[in-house]
Amino acid sequence: MIVAERKPLNDIIQMVRPYKKLLIAACGTCVTVCMAGGEKEALELSSLLGLADGLEDKEIIVRTIQRQCDREFILESDEDIRAADAVISMGCGAGVQFIAELYPSKRIIPALNTKFIGVNRDVGYWTEMCQGCGNCLLDRTAGICPVSRCSKSIFNGPCGGSSGGRCEIDPDLECAWQLIYERLKVQDRLDTLTETIPPRDWSSNRDGGPRRVRKSSVSPEVGK
Amino acid sequence: MTDNMKASPVTHSDVSLEYTSGLEREFGSGEFVVTAEIGPPRGADASHVEKTACSLRGFVHAANVTDNQTAIVRMSSIAAAYIGQTCGVETIVQMTCRDRNRIAIQSDLLGAYALGLRNLLCLSGDHQSFGDHPQSKNVFDIDSIQLIRLAADMKNDGVFANGKKGKNMPKFFIGATINPFADPEELQLIRLRKKIEAGARFIQTQAVYDIDRFEKWMEKVRRLGIHKEAYIQAGILVNKSLRSIEMTRKVSGMCIPDSLIERMRKAENAQEEGVAIALELIGRLRRIEGLSGIHIMAVGWESIVPTIVREAGLMQ
Numbered sequence: 428m429i430v431a432e433r434k435p436l437n438d439i440i441q442m443v444r445p446y447k448k449l450l451i452a453a454c455g456t457c458v459t460v461c462m463a464g465g466e467k468e469a470l471e472l473s474s475l476l477g478l479a480d481g482l483e484d485k486e487i488i489v490r491t492i493q494r495q496c497d498r499e500f501i502l503e504s505d506e507d508i509r510a511a512d513a514v515i516s517m518g519c520g521a522g523v524q525f526i527a528e529l530y531p532s533k534r535i536i537p538a539l540n541t542k543f544i545g546v547n548r549d550v551g552y553w554t555e556m557c558q559g560c561g562n563c564l565l566d567r568t569a570g571i572c573p574v575s576r577c578s579k580s581i582f583n584g585p586c587g588g589s590s591g592g593r594c595e596i597d598p599d600l601e602c603a604w605q606l607i608y609e610r611l612k613v614q615d616r617l618d619t620l621t622e623t624i625p626p627r628d629w630s631s632n633r634d635g636g637p638r639r640v641r642k643s644s645v646s647p648e649v650g651k
Numbered sequence: 652m653t654d655n656m657k658a659s660p661v662t663h664s665d666v667s668l669e670y671t672s673g674l675e676r677e678f679g680s681g682e683f684v685v686t687a688e689i690g691p692p693r694g695a696d697a698s699h700v701e702k703t704a705c706s707l708r709g710f711v712h713a714a715n716v717t718d719n720q721t722a723i724v725r726m727s728s729i730a731a732a733y734i735g736q737t738c739g740v741e742t743i744v745q746m747t748c749r750d751r752n753r754i755a756i757q758s759d760l761l762g763a764y765a766l767g768l769r770n771l772l773c774l775s776g777d778h779q780s781f782g783d784h785p786q787s788k789n790v791f792d793i794d795s796i797q798l799i800r801l802a803a804d805m806k807n808d809g810v811f812a813n814g815k816k817g818k819n820m821p822k823f824f825i826g827a828t829i830n831p832f833a834d835p836e837e838l839q840l841i842r843l844r845k846k847i848e849a850g851a852r853f854i855q856t857q858a859v860y861d862i863d864r865f866e867k868w869m870e871k872v873r874r875l876g877i878h879k880e881a882y883i884q885a886g887i888l889v890n891k892s893l894r895s896i897e898m899t900r901k902v903s904g905m906c907i908p909d910s911l912i913e914r915m916r917k918a919e920n921a922q923e924e925g926v927a928i929a930l931e932l933i934g935r936l937r938r939i940e941g942l943s944g945i946h947i948m949a950v951g952w953e954s955i956v957p958t959i960v961r962e963a964g965l966m967q
Contacts, residue, residue, distance in 0.1 A: 578778055579749075581794035583845060585838070586775040587830050587857070588903050595903040596780045608838045620838070623800065623845050626753060626793045626812060 428457040428546075429519045430553040431464060431539040433472070440479050442536045443513060448486045449476070450511035451538070452504065452526065454518035455493040461553055464517030464539050466491045472517070472538060495522025501529055508533065543575070561631030561638065567619060569610035576603035582624040672769040672824035673741050674713040678853060678882040683937060684944030685965050686743065686855070686884065687956045688715045689735050691726035700731045703953050704738035710960045713741040715772060715855075715946070719750065722782025729759060733766045743826065744768050747776025752792035753801065753812045760802060764821030771823035772855065773798040796842070796849050799827055803850025827851035831868040832861065832906035840871065847881045854881050855946045858888035858899070860907040862935045869939050878941030885936045889949040889959060890915065890925040926959060933963045 433439075443449055451469045459465030469489045476482050490507050493500045495518030501508075508514055508526070513534040516523040520541040527535040543555035558575040564582075565572060574580045578588075578596050584604030588595030592605040611617050629635070677684050687707055692699040707714050714735060718728040725731075732742035744763050751759065760771070775795045779787050793801065793812075801812050806822040827846040833839050843854065859865045865885065872878050890896040893915045900907045911928055918924030929947075936945055945965075949955050960966050 578780075579775055579789065579791045579794070581748075581775060581791055583794050583796040583842070585833075585842075586795070587828065587833065588775075588778065590833065590903040592834075596778045604838075605835075608835065617837075617841075620841050621844065623796055623849060626797045626801070629792065 428460055428544070429521075429541060430461045430543050430545045430555075431458050431519050431541045433463055433468065433517075433539055434537070436472075436475055436479070439472070439515065439536070439538055440476065440482065443476065443485070443515060444481070446512035446534065447484065448510065448512045449488075449515060450504075450507050450513075451487060451489045451515045452495065452508075452517060452522075453489065453491040454495045454516075454522050455491050456496075458517060458519060458522075458539060461547070462551065464519075469517050472515070492518070492522075492526075495519075496525055498525070498529065501526055558632075560629075561635075562628065564624070564627075567624065568607050569614065569616070569619075571603055571607045571610060573603050573607070576601075576606075582627060668764075668819055670767065670769070671822070674743065674770050675824040675852070677712045678943055682712070682944075683965065684713075684882070684884060685711050685947065685960055686713050686715060686944065687711045687947045687949065687953070688717060689731060689740075689742070689953070690717050690720065690950065691728060691731035693723070693725050695726065697734050700726070700734040701738050704735040704740045704742075706954060707956055708739050710957045710966060711740070711947075712944075712966075713743050713770060715743045715745055718745040718747045718774070718776070719782070720745075720777065722749065722777045722779040722784070724783060729763045729766065729768065732763070732768050736767060741770070742768060743770035743772050745772045745774060746798065747774045748791050748793055748795060748798055749776030749779065749789050752790050756793070756798065756801065757805070757811055760805065760821050760823070764823065769822075769824055770826065771802055772826040772828065773802065773851070774828055795827065796845050799825055799846055799849040799851050806850070824852060825850050826853040826855060828855050828857070830857035830904045831859070831865055832857060833904045836868075836871075840875065840877075843872075843877060844875075847877065852881050853884065853943075855884045856886045857904060858886040858948060859932060859936065860888075860905075860911055862932055864906065866935075866939060869941055873941045878943075882943035883941065884944040884946045885939075885942055887929055887932055887936075887945050887947050887959075889929045889947065889952060889955055890921075891952045891955070892921045892925070893918075895951075896925070922955075926955065926962070929959055930963055933959070933965070937963075 451473055453466045453469035454464050473487045473489050490504045492504055513536055515536045515538050516526055517538045523537045544557040545553045545555045547553050555575050560574045577584055578594050579586055585602050589602040592602055594600040594602045611619055689703045716728045716732040719725055728745050732744045735742040773795050779789050802823050802825050804810050805820045809816055809820045811817050829843045896915045915924055947956055
């Protein structure tokens, strides 16, 4: 899922200050699960803003949009969005942009910092697992992604900074290539490591420009 | 720089493409090769590089020129290496993958070769979080092994990274690094193998302090026949104080026995003790079969290199 975290309250306060009628739009998917932008967090933000110095006169309402990355769900709150002076989106970056695109004259304020595609490892603890690079090589690396989990995203690791299975940039960070080595060893596939992975084609990554996916069986439009 | 410090300057106009690495010839002749380092300055003054290079002239076969080491902005390694060669010291250009994509890397390799630089040491590069611009983006379009292969393909097949033929392609004498003390050893040896298979012809190791452990590592290297496929140089770091050796110990993957730290602690003259330790290590290293030379890292104490070389009886 997409993991996000709420911006510092003061940053949000500065952005909402000029507006009177505020709509806080929670999002019901990823950011609900990672406890950053669901209904609970939206209600909490509403209370915090209501208590903030100088914001006493604000009229704040909270709505939950099931998926801010789907137009139909956003339009369910059409009336409330139109009535608001500004919308505080608690969706990920995609959600914020999609609301802004549908309401181009409206100020849409992001309440979250979108962090990564990751997993839940413990209560309230998520880690990055995927960077959406567009060409998955997880089969060669024993199901551990060097692009997102190696600090240098290298393909023939580890680098010289790996020590005791830890990454040099943070002793709490496991070296992805140490993990790859250990798992390949368990699977009796260490010979995989002896092959040099050639430079990769990063055009499938963001480096090829903003990406689009069209599923031809359901999308009638011809094009990229 | 005064005129008498200048020795047969190597300039781009009088270096032909036929000119090859002198360092490679030294290794090939069976010479116990000595290299040291030139750390480019944090400024645009050539005289700093000239001073270090001139002090090393005659005491080393070649000098590495570091590439924004520890991710701190310094003069370009290629520019500094060129300045070094104008002082009569053959240089080894260090190139990392941190700051350049494959377009910039290849462009820099063409430029470096045109300037008469012939030796290339390929590294991943320290992560920028250690440096003076931790806010920067890193590149790592390719990694160090892919960089070795890229330079080797230019040399052997005359092709760019995209497989297209080029004209007058650079033919660098290509080197790589290895840390004999990093774990797991099995994985490190796999990487060493990959670097050599990719095209590395000389290998510089992380600084050796634990000589017993290094001797055992070299035994494994010999058993695998690696010393016959590439020239191996042991790293020697010279410490001038207790603080210096303690800081060195904190570097990731560094292995320093307690006894050496104690010696530095108890020493009446830490500088003399640091030199004594380096000389003892060099003495042991020279007796190791399959070792082709040493690489002296005297970070912040470059002026000690001639003393070390002279007292160790190297470069005779």
